[in-house]
Amino acid sequence: MCVTCGCSDDSDVRLTDLRTGNTMILNPPHEHTHDGHTHTHGHPHDHEHGHTHQHAKGTVVSLEQQVLARNDQWAERVRGWLAGRAVLALNLVSSPGAGKTTLLERTIRDLAEEMPFSVIEGDQQTLRDAERIQATGCPVVQINTGTACHLDASMTARALQQLDPHQNSVVMIENVGNLVCPALFDLGERAKVVIASVTEGDDKPIKYPHMFRASEVMILNKIDLLPHVPFDVDRCLEFARQVNPRLRIIPLSATRRDNLAEWYDWLRAQWAGRTELQESLA
């Protein structure tokens, strides 16, 4: 499954393991399109592929198939794989420059003794973010999506295979900086965490409502800069709650360490609940 941007056809998706420095080309996005006929939706012709005798001239065939179904199937496989290992996975999304990597660096350094982290970095190009994460001592793989604007669940699956996270650990997935497309793609994560910052417009939640609706937590980063920017916090929070009244909103500054405790408490609660699915399956 690769409902990546079509424009990625001519540019490979690459996976780099920072521990070895090895880079591999992930399967060309559509090579696996015809793998496995796992049509679970009700359709009378499920077993008839390739048989034209079912298709008289101008026959209408009912499909009722979600276009993103293959991504969702991959996401469920990933979710099961993670649950089996009691691994908590979070999908960090934001526009470019909101501070995802800085927040990750800070979080890993502060909490590494409480919970082992590993990281999947998503960027169109370069290993720069992965190198920053590697400097914290944390295992990291980098997916370079080429021209594609988001990660999808099949990329996550390949990255996890390579990363091979420890049982009872946390995998942070830093998505490509983009507030649009990543909202469509379930990566198999426990939750999406959207990061906004006060150097952006305070109307981001209502301009990109899908992402704020898909997320469970919104971090409002860079609050140390509030005295210097025309950002109305109340207005931003009002927009965010209008789009998603269940959104947990945590204002903080990753660089000045303001209010990190609230974010860490939320993470600890997720960490404590990581075995819930495993127990419910037992």
Added chain:
Amino acid sequence: MHELGIAQEIIAIVTERAGIARVTRVVLEVGKHALILPDSIQFCFGLCAEGTSAEGAKLEILEVPGRALCRACGAEVALEEPFGTCVCGSTDLQWLTGDEIKIKEMEVI
């Protein structure tokens, strides 16, 4: 930007299901607040169909209005925007329709 990928996926699904038959028409249901542009999908669909058994197929797009259930009072709310407010004042809504991207049916010969 992602419409070309979505169009590729639609072509992959319909041509796979059609087997060696030719696809002449595809009906797509797109929610009013789904994250894709119908014009862009039309354009990309034609491009992606070239050289496949769906080449020349017509793409019909049916817009599905947005509807939600209010989690506070249970009333149904029409979603004119990708968010809304119930008459009871609650914005805690469970979406029923409006964000789907679904292939409803296709015609093959």
